[in-house]
Amino acid sequence: xxxxxxxxxxxxxxxxxxxxxxxxxxxxxxxxxxxxxxxxxxxxxxxxxxxxxxxxxxxxxxxxxxxxxxxxxxxxxxxxxxxxxxxxxxxxxxxxxxxxxxxxxxxxxxxxxxxxxxxxxxxxxxxxxxxxxxxxxxxxxxxxxxxxxxxxxxxxxxxxxxxxxxxxxxxxxxxxxxxxxxxxxxxxxxxxxxxxxxxxxxxxxxxxxxxxxxxxxxxxxxxxxxxxxxxxxxxxxxxxxxxxxxxxxxxxxxxxxxxxxxxxxxxxxxxxxxxxxxxxxxxxxxxxxxxxxxxxxx
Amino acid sequence: xxxxxxxxxxxxxxxxxxxxxxxxxxxxxxxxxxxxxxxxxxxxxxxxxxxxxxxxxxxxxxxxxxxxxxxxxxxxxxxxxxxxxxxxxxxxxxxxxxxxxxxxxxxxxxxxxxxxxxxxxxxxxxxxxxxxxxxxxxxxxxxxxxxxxxxxxxxxxxxxxxxxxxxxxxxxxxxxxxxxxxxxxxxxxxxxxxxxxxxxxxxxxxxxxxxxxxxxxxxxxxxxxxxxxxxxxxxxxxxxxxxxxxxxxxxxxxxxxxxxxxxxxxxxxxxxxxxxxxxxxxxxxxxxxxxxxxxxxxxxxxxxxxxxxxxxxxxxxxxxxxxxxxxxxxxxxxxxxxxxxxxxxxxxxxxxxxxxxxxxxxxxxxxxxxxxxxxxxxxxxxxxxxxxxxxxxxxxxxxxxxxxxxxxxxxxxxxxxxxxxxxxxxxxxxxxxxxxxxxxxxxxxxxxxxxxxxxxxxxxxxxxxxxxxxxxxxxxxxxxxxxxxxxxxxx
Numbered sequence: 001x002x003x004x005x006x007x008x009x010x011x012x013x014x015x016x017x018x019x020x021x022x023x024x025x026x027x028x029x030x031x032x033x034x035x036x037x038x039x040x041x042x043x044x045x046x047x048x049x050x051x052x053x054x055x056x057x058x059x060x061x062x063x064x065x066x067x068x069x070x071x072x073x074x075x076x077x078x079x080x081x082x083x084x085x086x087x088x089x090x091x092x093x094x095x096x097x098x099x100x101x102x103x104x105x106x107x108x109x110x111x112x113x114x115x116x117x118x119x120x121x122x123x124x125x126x127x128x129x130x131x132x133x134x135x136x137x138x139x140x141x142x143x144x145x146x147x148x149x150x151x152x153x154x155x156x157x158x159x160x161x162x163x164x165x166x167x168x169x170x171x172x173x174x175x176x177x178x179x180x181x182x183x184x185x186x187x188x189x190x191x192x193x194x195x196x197x198x199x200x201x202x203x204x205x206x207x208x209x210x211x212x213x214x215x216x217x218x219x220x221x222x223x224x225x226x227x228x229x230x231x232x233x234x235x236x237x238x239x240x241x242x243x244x245x246x247x248x249x250x251x252x253x254x255x256x257x258x259x260x261x262x263x264x265x266x267x268x269x270x271x272x273x274x275x276x277x278x279x280x281x282x283x284x285x286x287x288x289x290x291x292x293x294x295x296x297x298x
Numbered sequence: 299x300x301x302x303x304x305x306x307x308x309x310x311x312x313x314x315x316x317x318x319x320x321x322x323x324x325x326x327x328x329x330x331x332x333x334x335x336x337x338x339x340x341x342x343x344x345x346x347x348x349x350x351x352x353x354x355x356x357x358x359x360x361x362x363x364x365x366x367x368x369x370x371x372x373x374x375x376x377x378x379x380x381x382x383x384x385x386x387x388x389x390x391x392x393x394x395x396x397x398x399x400x401x402x403x404x405x406x407x408x409x410x411x412x413x414x415x416x417x418x419x420x421x422x423x424x425x426x427x428x429x430x431x432x433x434x435x436x437x438x439x440x441x442x443x444x445x446x447x448x449x450x451x452x453x454x455x456x457x458x459x460x461x462x463x464x465x466x467x468x469x470x471x472x473x474x475x476x477x478x479x480x481x482x483x484x485x486x487x488x489x490x491x492x493x494x495x496x497x498x499x500x501x502x503x504x505x506x507x508x509x510x511x512x513x514x515x516x517x518x519x520x521x522x523x524x525x526x527x528x529x530x531x532x533x534x535x536x537x538x539x540x541x542x543x544x545x546x547x548x549x550x551x552x553x554x555x556x557x558x559x560x561x562x563x564x565x566x567x568x569x570x571x572x573x574x575x576x577x578x579x580x581x582x583x584x585x586x587x588x589x590x591x592x593x594x595x596x597x598x599x600x601x602x603x604x605x606x607x608x609x610x611x612x613x614x615x616x617x618x619x620x621x622x623x624x625x626x627x628x629x630x631x632x633x634x635x636x637x638x639x640x641x642x643x644x645x646x647x648x649x650x651x652x653x654x655x656x657x658x659x660x661x662x663x664x665x666x667x668x669x670x671x672x673x674x675x676x677x678x679x680x681x682x683x684x685x686x687x688x689x690x691x692x693x694x695x696x697x698x699x700x701x702x703x704x705x706x707x708x709x710x711x712x713x714x715x716x717x718x719x720x721x722x723x724x725x726x727x728x729x730x731x732x733x734x735x736x737x738x739x740x741x742x743x744x745x746x747x748x749x750x751x752x753x754x755x756x757x758x759x760x761x762x763x764x765x766x767x768x769x770x771x772x773x774x775x776x777x778x779x780x781x782x783x784x785x786x787x788x789x
Contacts, residue, residue: 044395151563
């Protein structure tokens with residue numbers, strides 16, 4: 001190394017140093033500390049006391065923990081595919097080249113920039129069983145069958161579907177990523193398919209989908225990570241208890257109340273690590289299952 | 299090929315220099331900010347500056363600010379900086395763990411016991427003794443129910459700022475419409491059910507509920523107290539008893555009886571139309587519910603959102619024979635977190651808030667506790683009231699709330715370090731009962747098992763740190779008593 005290179009290396013490292021320190025102090029240390037705390041009896045307020053695998057053992061027999069995990073998985077199964085399909089459909093529509101397209105794109109993206117708490121408060125009114133916009137539409141339809149529409153957030157059976165429905169409102173980000181993917185599909189492929197006599201459906205199935213498969217995969221993984229950690233909406237809608245009747249007690253919510261209300265940071269840390277493992281496993285499974293169907297040709 | 303060193307290009311060199319300069323500037327600016335934020339705990343005039351975090355916002359915060367100003371004017375040694383802080387308990391928790399807490403924290407009662415169990419508060423006993431009195435004598439100035447809240451494991455952890463008691467609020471106009479005597483509220487639970495039935499109106503065509511006399515879940519804030527109201531207990535000082543005391547079962551069955559009587563779907567649709575608490579659509583203020591259990595603060599909201607409402611206030615109806623003046627009491631507390639930089643000065647402020655001017659003849663002469671309670675339109679937790687406070691109080695029903703504060707049947711939350719968790723579990727039992735999801739026995743048995751385990755775990759955790767052991771040694775009492783439980787106090 002010449003003296004000049006050495007100097008450059010030194011300067012480079014010096015310039016990077018604040019970020020290395022930041023990463024170490026604000027990310028790496030807390031992550032490793034939480035792993036240590038997960039094996040401790042720790043209340044935040046006092047120094048941790050080693051308790052072995054007690055927290056993990058307790059988790060296995062904690063009925064409410066399993067309930068929160070089940071609620072979260074049910075929500076994921078409802079919200080994730082719905083969100084992905086709706087986002088894709090919107091992206092396809094916004095990719096058709098109709099007049100005033102930028103305006104439409106803005107409008108459909110707009111809900112994503114509304115702060116989550118604000119939009120959740122809004123949806124509380126949409127879902128209102130008596131005066132809600134949704135039931136205002138549904139009332140006449142249900143009346144045909146002499147029934148009344150669900151009370152949504154007032155009914156333990158309908159609270160999760162309501163939340164899943166609400167999550168569709170925030171698909172803007174996913175939609176934009178799809179849109180970027182759609183625009184990078186080479187035009188000549190469509191032309192070739194058209195010349196070969198492919199209709200709209202075949203063009204979509206045999207050209208569009210394979211070409212944007214990496215984007216779909218990306219959105220799937222981000223979706224899994226996002227929906228498993230959903231917190232703000234449920235905290236605003238169901239409170240820390242996950243009302244009604246714990247039907248909206250999601251994993252992150254239970255973790256939060258355990259840590260900051262019950263002062264069981266050790267147990268909460270263990271829950272966080274279990275969630276981490278669940279997400280890693282699901283991501284690996286998703287990767288394995290989609291491996292053969294993803295084409296990075298573009 | 300290696301790139302030429304930066305030095306060779308004067309433009310690049312300039313850029314590096316400029317970036318470095320910017321770095322130096324931003325670092326010094328951050329340090330300056332940090333210094334401004336944390337560095338100076340002495341104000342310009344040499345007075346000690348203490349920081350006080352409080353949960354209130356709006357009018358309640360303005361009232362406290364006025365009282366803080368009075369304290370700051372009253373002496374020339376200490377300046378209190380009052381900060382309205384949302385989620386004050388969580389922020390105090392994190393700040394205390396981080397070693398930089400506020401000097402005074404306005405906490406909820408339920409925080410005291412769990413914080414005290416984790417050694418996060420400074421006991422006030424020594425400060426009180428330094429005033430030349432004993433903790434017991436100091437607490438005698440307060441109504442019993444508030445004094446009891448401050449004491450836990452044989453120490454005083456906080457002192458009241460403003461108190462509350464709860465009472466039955468009834469809509470006199472709706473009583474008249476239903477043919478009931480508007481001056482005669484229900485006195486027993488049986489009467490409450492009977493009046494509720496008479497006050498309930500349905501749409502003659504659809505059968506939908508148009509108005510309801512009473513609903514246990516409106517607002518449902520005190521549903522945790524229903525077991526005690528019905529003569530049951532949450533724990534006996536050693537063990538959790540929620541699932542073993544038959545009175546508790548009776549309480550939750552009573553909750554479910556309302557849903558059974560009026561119909562699950564009907565009630566659900568009707569209650570969906572209720573607005574938020576602090577809105578004109580509030581179920582009680584808009585006349586949708588004729589009777590509610592609410593606190594001394596309710597009048598403030600009625601004056602704001604339904605000024606013409608003709609309502610009365612009475613003790614909770616008796617659920618047991620001879621249960622007079624039953625009420626659920628609550629209190630905002632001032633505590634000194636562990637690690638406070640100026641505990642002595644913090645105590646001076648708390649002492650000021652605990653004081654009053656016994657001869658006050660005008661609003662200007664109200665001092666400390668009475669000023670804050672007057673401005674927040676609440677009763678004082680102190681037994682002694684000044685003539686002005688007593689005679690010119692802005693809340694027209696204040697004598698009743700004072701009577702309830704003095705009641706031997708005034709209860710507050712159980713003094714147990716896992717109360718937040720217990721409370722959530724009780725909410726779950728309540729939800730099960732009112733939505734008829736599970737038989738009450740089953741829900742209570744689940745709660746018993748879960749909280750029983752949690753309580754055992756909490757005690758194990760305390761023993762790990764020798765808290766329980768050292769306390770019971772000193773008091774020469776079993777753990778139950780060391781936990782501050784006093785059986786005779788439970789009605």
